[in-house]
Amino acid sequence: MGYYIGIDLGTSAVKMLLMDANGDIIKSIAKEYPIYFPQNGWSEQDPQDWWNAVKAGIQEITAFCDKSNIKGISFGGQMHGLVMLDENDKIIRPAILWNDGRSAKQCKYLNNEIGKKKLTEYTANIAFAGFTAPKILWVRENEPENFKRIKKIMLPKDYIAYKMTGIHSTDYSDASGMLLLDVKNKCWSKEMLKICGIDESVMPKLFESYDVIGVLKSEVAKELGFSSDSVKVIAGAGDNAAAAVGTGAVxxxxxxxxxxxxxxxxxxxxxxxxxxxxxxxxxxxxxxxxxxxxxxxxxxxxxxxxxxxxxxxxxxxxxxxxxxxxxxxxxxxxxxxxxxxxxxxxxxxxxxxxxxxxxxxxxxxxxxxxxxxxxxxxxxxxxxxxxxxxxxxxxxxxxxxxxxxxxxxxxxxxxxxxxxxEKEEGPAFGAAILASVGCGEYKDVCEASNKIAxxxxxxxxxxxxxxxxxxxxxxxxxxxxxxxxxxxx
CATH class of the missing domain: 3.30.420.40 (ATPase, nucleotide binding domain)
Incomplete structure (x- = not known):
């Protein structure tokens, strides 16, 4: 029987669980990490803290199982956070989180100068202080040297997927909260990228939440104690979409x-x-x-x-x-x-x-x-x-x-x-379900969610x-x- 790992990269901790093909939870744990408030209304985290916690957690929940039976890993995660990487894929600055309020000025610019009507046309949404695009504008205005170094923009959970696979990816549900995605047509909005002053090459590749984006890099598999690097990594979803999968809301x-x-x-x-x-x-x-x-x-x-x-x-x-x-x-x-x-x-x-x-x-x-x-x-x-x-x-x-x-x-x-x-495990549960779909255990998300939740x-x-x-x-x-x-x- 195959096992699936669900990872919920939350604000205060990462929650992880190991699920079998029937939806039974074998083990679940949480690993905390710090959150920083460098100024009033600011909220940041170090992506390396996320990665360290994820590695420790995976090793713990898989310690007593046959690791050759682990088929897939997927994610739910805090949305909207801005992770910026340079040309060497190194973190440029701490991630600016969903609950960070520093970009109020940029939101007013987007909503009033660009206009809510155009934003809705471009992305189906308007600007909120938590969204990613206003954060990018804030960096461009307040940290121009950091802005110039940007070679890749990612969301929090997608940084973990990158560390596992070496692939810059995101899924449509999480990308929807960036104010950079044309949600209706499921593609990056050229207009919004131009407004933010970034090229489409900076953006990660888009996937459906149940798509396989790659497999574990051999060095990561070895570090986690897996004998094989054939474990599939599935794109995953924003925390609320993942939680919805885990409650049958599909x-x-x-x-x-x-x-x-x-x-x-x-x-x-x-x-x-x-x-x-x-x-x-x-x-x-x-x-x-x-x-x-x-x-x-x-x-x-x-x-x-x-x-x-x-x-x-x-x-x-x-x-x-x-x-x-x-x-x-x-x-x-x-x-x-x-x-x-x-x-x-x-x-x-x-x-x-x-x-x-x-x-x-x-x-x-x-x-x-x-x-x-x-x-x-x-x-x-x-x-x-x-x-x-x-x-x-x-x-x-x-x-x-x-x-x-x-x-x-x-x-x-x-x-x-x-x-x-019956099972209250939040986005981690939905993420494990998405992993099972991506690995072919179920024909689609609806079938898996309806059977498991x-x-x-x-x-x-x-x-x-x-x-x-x-x-x-x-x-x-x-x-x-x-x-x-x-x-x-």
């Missing part, structure tokens, strides 16, 4: 909500479409089709911040144990700790509590954090519904999905079934609670428009 009309560091609403489509208001991203999917996605920058990380940094506890279950009265909380939380993407596209907005009184308890504020994230997720759901997309149920994944209370809140705030997964528990909305949360959501929606100008000062 094919037309599926929805997956991810409550990780960031939060996403992921809606699958067979055909390409664009939200005319550009509140949702129009991206390629890992199954070869397309998807719409709303992304909030701080989701489960809001709860982590509140409990660990403010309250001083890591006992998440205990902190929620006494929260019973839903739909009647007088405290609201704006979950924009790092600015916000969908639907506001506002890097300046920040988080806030509102509505506290002398009767407010810690439980009220903890509950407000969970509800605030759910309300922000609903903002993206409402945009999809306004486009005529009917969403009656959604799978849910990410660290936040482990909270039964949060799932219950989600079901009633969104007024739809919320379904957890198993549903667990269904949380159903309840009528009276839905009504209470409808009133609360309307109040939540008033907070940002009221406060947004204050955050500009």
């Amino acid at each position: 094919g037309n009309g599926k929805c997956n909500i991810s409550l990780g560091t960031s939060g996403t609403v992921f809606i699958t489509q067979n055909n390409f479409s664009v939200d005319s208001n550009n509140a949702l991203h129009s991206f390629a999917h890992a199954d070869g089709k397309y998807h719409l996605m709303g992304c909030m920058l701080s989701a489960a990380s809001c709860n982590k911040w509140w409990l660990e940094n403010i309250i001083g506890t890591k006992d998440y279950a205990e902190s929620q144990a006494d929260i019973k009265q839903l739909g009647e909380n007088k405290v609201f939380f704006l979950p924009y700790l790092m600015g916000e993407r969908s639907p506001h596209n506002d890097p300046d907005v920040r988080g806030m509590f509102i509505g506290m009184s002398m009767n407010t308890t810690r439980n009220d504020m903890t509950q407000a954090v969970l509800e605030g994230v759910a309300f922000a997720i609903r903002d993206s759901i409402e945009i999809a519904r306004a486009l005529g997309i009917e969403i009656k149920r959604s799978t849910i994944c990410g660290g936040g999905a482990k909270s039964q209370l949060w799932c219950k809140i989600m079901a009633n705030v969104l007024n739809m079934d919320i379904i957890t997964m 198993k549903l667990n528990k269904i949380y159903k909305p309840k009528g009276e609670l839905v009504k209470k949360y409808e009133i609360a959501y309307r109040r939540f929606k008033e907070i940002y428009p009221t406060m947004k100008l204050w955050f500009k000062n």
Whole structure:
């Protein structure tokens, strides 16, 4: 039986798992690495830290298996990060990450001077501070010597694929978030490359997520302890597309909500479409089709911040144990700790509590954090519904999905079934599934995902609670428009 390695190159750690052909997980681990904040609003990592962690992790998860049975490796990964290599394929500077806010000026230039209409025509999307193209413009403007040295631009997970194979590659789903891809036609946008001042030769070769890009280099295979360098490396996908594969969100009309560091609403489509208001991203999917996605920058990380940094506890279950009265909380939380993407596209907005009184308890504020994230997720759901997309149920994944209370809140705030997964392994699981498809274990991504991804528990909305949360959501929606100008000062 063949084994497949799934690698999720996350922001705080790389998560890896070994999966057999039936979708059973043999072993999974995580390896942390540092994140650097050299200035307020900046966020960087050293790609060499990623590679070191990946090598150590692969050696660990394969230590007790017959390595001759390992057939393929694939990836999910943090999107939008800018990795720049010179003529010798050496890293020019630390990678600028998805949650880095330094390119606000460049985003304004792209959206206002180039214009949102043209950006949408070129790429199906508009500029957000996290996207890759604004980062390239920032480097050109602020680090011209580094800009001149650029010979290859890559995304985070693709640097790992390069280290394994020597091939500069990316997949359509991850490339969709660069603001450099013509998503509809699945090719690099010549107009956007010209705007950024880079040649197409700088860009990696494009693949579908399930395509084989190459095999392990012999020296890498030897270092990892593999007897053969015939292990196939499959392109992989952006983290949300990979997570969607692992939850069965492939094919037309599926929805997956991810409550990780960031939060996403992921809606699958067979055909390409664009939200005319550009509140949702129009991206390629890992199954070869397309998807719409709303992304909030701080989701489960809001709860982590509140409990660990403010309250001083890591006992998440205990902190929620006494929260019973839903739909009647007088405290609201704006979950924009790092600015916000969908639907506001506002890097300046920040988080806030509102509505506290002398009767407010810690439980009220903890509950407000969970509800605030759910309300922000609903903002993206409402945009999809306004486009005529009917969403009656959604799978849910990410660290936040482990909270039964949060799932219950989600079901009633969104007024739809919320379904957890039997295996909650996130993008690493989807990556392993993509590896199995690339190696011919399954005929396509839909077949593999539908056979391997198993549903667990269904949380159903309840009528009276839905009504209470409808009133609360309307109040939540008033907070940002009221406060947004204050955050500009």
